[in-house]
Amino acid sequence: MRFTKAAALILSLSIAGMSLAACSNEPEPVSSDINIISTQAQGKNTGALPHGVVDPNAESENFVFKYKGCNLVVNTVVDESKFPDDDYVDFETTSCASPELTRRYEFKNGTFWMELYPGSESIYTIVICNDIVSTAEGIYIGCTADQVREAYGEPAQSTDALLLYEKGSSELRFSLNTNGEVDQIFYVGKY
Amino acid sequence: MAAKSGKESKTAKRVITALVLLVLSFAILWFVQRLLMPKYQKGVIEGSFTEEYYKEKVPHDVIIFGDCDAYESYSPVTMYEEYGISSFIRGSGEQYINQSYYLLKDVLRTETPKVVVLSVHNLQHDFPHNEAYNRMTLDGMRWSKDKVDAINSSMTEGETFVSYVFPVLRYHDRWNKLTKTDIEHVFSKDITSHNGYYMRCDVKPIANFPPMIPQISYDFGDFAMAYLDKIRLLCDENGIELLLVRAPIEYGWYEQWDKNVEEYAEQYGLTYINFCDYADDIGLDMNVDTYDAGVHLNIYGVEKLSVYFGRYLTENYDLTDYRTVPSVASEYEKDIRFYNEMRDDQLREIATYGELRSYGVNAIEN
Numbered sequence: 118m119r120f121t122k123a124a125a126l127i128l129s130l131s132i133a134g135m136s137l138a139a140c141s142n143e144p145e146p147v148s149s150d151i152n153i154i155s156t157q158a159q160g161k162n163t164g165a166l167p168h169g170v171v172d173p174n175a176e177s178e179n180f181v182f183k184y185k186g187c188n189l190v191v192n193t194v195v196d197e198s199k200f201p202d203d204d205y206v207d208f209e210t211t212s213c214a215s216p217e218l219t220r221r222y223e224f225k226n227g228t229f230w231m232e233l234y235p236g237s238e239s240i241y242t243i244v245i246c247n248d249i250v251s252t253a254e255g256i257y258i259g260c261t262a263d264q265v266r267e268a269y270g271e272p273a274q275s276t277d278a279l280l281l282y283e284k285g286s287s288e289l290r291f292s293l294n295t296n297g298e299v300d301q302i303f304y305v306g307k308y
Numbered sequence: 309m310a311a312k313s314g315k316e317s318k319t320a321k322r323v324i325t326a327l328v329l330l331v332l333s334f335a336i337l338w339f340v341q342r343l344l345m346p347k348y349q350k351g352v353i354e355g356s357f358t359e360e361y362y363k364e365k366v367p368h369d370v371i372i373f374g375d376c377d378a379y380e381s382y383s384p385v386t387m388y389e390e391y392g393i394s395s396f397i398r399g400s401g402e403q404y405i406n407q408s409y410y411l412l413k414d415v416l417r418t419e420t421p422k423v424v425v426l427s428v429h430n431l432q433h434d435f436p437h438n439e440a441y442n443r444m445t446l447d448g449m450r451w452s453k454d455k456v457d458a459i460n461s462s463m464t465e466g467e468t469f470v471s472y473v474f475p476v477l478r479y480h481d482r483w484n485k486l487t488k489t490d491i492e493h494v495f496s497k498d499i500t501s502h503n504g505y506y507m508r509c510d511v512k513p514i515a516n517f518p519p520m521i522p523q524i525s526y527d528f529g530d531f532a533m534a535y536l537d538k539i540r541l542l543c544d545e546n547g548i549e550l551l552l553v554r555a556p557i558e559y560g561w562y563e564q565w566d567k568n569v570e571e572y573a574e575q576y577g578l579t580y581i582n583f584c585d586y587a588d589d590i591g592l593d594m595n596v597d598t599y600d601a602g603v604h605l606n607i608y609g610v611e612k613l614s615v616y617f618g619r620y621l622t623e624n625y626d627l628t629d630y631r632t633v634p635s636v637a638s639e640y641e642k643d644i645r646f647y648n649e650m651r652d653d654q655l656r657e658i659a660t661y662g663e664l665r666s667y668g669v670n671a672i673e674n
Contacts, residue, residue: 208515208601210515210600210601210603211600211603211668211669213354213375213376213380213401213402213604214352214354214355214376214400214401214402214441214444215352215401216351216352216669216672218669221517221518223516223518227516230518232518242518242521244518244519244521246518246519274524275524276524278522279522279523279524281524290521290522292519292522301519301522303521303522305521
């Protein structure tokens with residue numbers, strides 16, 4: 118009888134211990150073996166990308182890329198139905214040790230790109246690669262660093278090869294070639 | 309006298325009962341913990357790689373460390389078949405360089421390889437920043453001071469050391485996500501890699517990718533560089549040749565980072581091989597040699613690279629041809645059989661379904 122009582126007590130304690138663990142206030146757990154984000158994520162070398170960022174103020178506070186009347190803004194949810202034409206291809210790639218896919222859109226044969234956060238529908242980057250399109254402020258591939266400064270003012274950070282502007286939860290990065298001309302333009306979501 | 313004896317007998321019974329109950333409680337806790345921990349047997353299998361090393365029965369002349377660039381680029385089985393090289397990849401998903409260091413120390417507890425190959429891809433991350441990846445590398449590590457140090461140097465905000473000691477504290481909420489695999493592999497896990505190599509036989513031709521986002525600074529972080537120093541010094545102390553490599557994957561890497569590694573290698577008299585520079589010599593055709601549009605190599609690319617890399621290793625280091633060592637050769641024969649079986653199985657699935665169903669993302673159980 119005593120054995121039964123003691124056994125019941127010990128087993129109850131075990132279960133209580135596990136229940137206590139289950140009720141702890143730890144942050145969201147690994148959640149299984151699959152809740153993992155991209156190891157190959159581009160950009161920052163200080164951290165992997167989050168699962169997606171949606172900034173409710175992004176439309177009004179971030180840099181906006183306008184394409185044929187369509188506003189594309191980082192840290193907002195992508196809406197393919199608003200794309201002005203179907204001159205784009207999209208494809209998804211996997212990430213290391215992760216079930217999550219990263220979707221990318223290539224518009225007008227590489228004129229510009231849009232990449233979403235891994236496993237999400239929110240826009241992480243927009244990259245302009247040729248002078249067919251320009252920023253809303255009129256800067257396009259081939260502009261000089263001075264023209265960029267004229268349009269946007271002094272950058273938050275800069276090097277000989279990069280001018281970086283910040284606004285809301287977005288960054289605008291102008292990559293410069295050795296002649297000091299813009300050769301690529303990046304809208305990047307901050308998180 | 310009889311009364312005293314009876315009292316002693318009762319005390320003994322109580323002690324035995326208490327001990328039995330204690331053992332029973334620990335057994336239950338241990339079982340629950342085993343049940344709840346991710347098994348990494350299907351789908352995302354990369355969390356199994358760390359512990360698979362401990363099942364090895366042969367010595368290794370070459371051990372490769374790093375993240376996916378390490379475990380998805382080289383085939384130890386191919387290097388054995390071609391050159392008799394005995395090697396192992398101690399890679400894991402987003403293995404941070406501090407973890408590479410402690411895994412190397414862990415290796416040195418049982419063997420001293422002639423060559424340590426470090427895939428420099430993980431230099432891009434300064435500090436560990438993702439618990440899930442930490443878990444995939446560290447949970448499977450055998451307990452030692454090195455594991456303790458690896459955990460302490462890796463924990464992200466919110467992580468606790470005790471949850472590595474008792475993983476049930478971390479995985480307790482998986483009780484309602486348990487799958488058939490969790491039940492099947494409570495007590496034992498299958499080998500999922502081929503001496504650490506993650507095999508993929510599907511083909512997805514290389515795609516265009518947008519340019520990399522330009523950075524204000526391309527310097528590697530101080531923390532990461534400090535651990536590169538530690539790896540170099542540890543190799544020096546143990547008479548091990550350190551070789552730095554980068555897989556022939558253009559995606560996700562800056563030219564400036566190559567320059568950093570080249571300068572480091574030059575400063576310390578190390579060799580750095582950027583296999584991107586030798587893609588033609590290797591014979592890579594990224595229309596057929598990648599399974600995910602150019603982010604990783606598939607088996608065809610891996611075997612080409614392994615033939616090339618194995619030749620380099622045999623020509624530049626004094627490695628043993630283990631094909632002539634019967635005890636090792638017999639183990640590798642088993643490895644080759646397993647390798648061929650998995651390759652054939654994958655090819656059969658691809659022929660049947662047009663894609664892999666039991667491997668990779670499609671195999672994840674919900």
